[in-house]
Amino acid sequence: MKRYVYIIGIFFISNLFYKITPTKTTYWTSISYPDIRGKSYKKCAQQLPDNSLLYICDPDHILNATELSQINAGLEKLAIGTPCPCQRRSQCSSGDDKGSPFHGFVVSVAILNNIEMNIHSPSEEQLTNKAESFSKTLSGRWALGDCGNSVIVFVWKHYKKVIIWPARLAEKYITVNERKALLSKVNHYIQNDQWGEALKQITKELHVELTGEPEDRVDTGTLSLLIAVGVALALTVLITCCVCAFRCCGNLPMDEDAKSLSRIESFRAQFPLEFAVNLQNLSGHLQGMFQ
Incomplete structure (x- = not known):
């Protein structure tokens, strides 16, 4: 009898331990x-x-x-x-x-x-x-x-x-x-x-x-592509305009360039001479007034 009680007790304790032990x-x-x-x-x-x-x-x-x-x-x-x-x-x-x-x-x-x-x-x-x-x-x-x-x-x-x-x-x-x-x-x-x-x-x-309906949202990838294309086009137009302006202003005929340069040099030489003559005439007039 004691043997059966002992076996039942062991079975009960083992079962209890199994339940409380986490899997x-x-x-x-x-x-x-x-x-x-x-x-x-x-x-x-x-x-x-x-x-x-x-x-x-x-x-x-x-x-x-x-x-x-x-x-x-x-x-x-x-x-x-x-x-x-x-x-x-x-x-x-x-x-x-x-x-x-x-x-x-x-x-x-x-x-x-x-x-x-x-x-x-x-x-x-x-x-x-x-x-x-x-x-x-x-x-x-x-x-x-x-x-x-x-x-x-x-x-x-x-x-x-x-x-x-x-x-x-x-x-x-x-x-x-x-x-x-x-x-x-x-x-x-x-x-x-x-x-x-x-x-x-x-x-x-x-x-x-x-x-329901999808929410309308701008695709960031597409937006980035559009911005990049826009910037590239703007730069292309700007560079083209600069090249055209340089070619138009830089390709003047040589004779026109020479004439322009000659006029500038003539003006620079003539201005001091005229100034000296005028100053001499003014000095003569002042001397005549005080004599």
Whole structure:
């Protein structure tokens, strides 16, 4: 009897120790993180959707199965419900048998617990830079949009960091200020680790923004090119005018140059002589007056 009690006691203590001992944390890099459309996509979810594509990757199982399914359904609805912003409709083809054959904007979620870092106490700026770099690399790896029509929502649970990373075309529909306002709106969910609610709200807000019209903005690259061309044209005109003026003024006939020079020398010689004669005449008149 004592033996059974002893065994049960050991089992109870071992089980208790297992529960209170933290599990090993995976520190992800932008390369080791699963590819939502690649061979490692099965790591993104414990339960994969049957009739739709996967738009969310949660390898650390931060969300429960219900939350992940609901968020994925919202992301699929966004992809189907937004217009194709590409020049060719073929660029909006999903290329998969699951779900709708066409989509507009593709918003995907990458959520993880922690990232591999060499800094022990990173500043807020360093965290932001790291998260943005991770999102940028992931956007290139996943390549979900053919014309810059993709958006990645990156969630860094350990530091409660969320980044909305739009591709080139999508950035015209969801600007920096709009992204800041959106994240501010769901910040209370983020701070309380309510990631399911935060992502549902972000998905709804992005659906509204990406359905609207793009914001008119001047392309800085095009503007710089126009300025450079304008300056080059102005310099060309100025140099041409200077050359023409030099040639027109410098190519006078030799005889005209000689005549001009002779006139100047004659004037310079004549002026002192006339001045001396006039001075002599004035002196003579003064002497006559006083005699």
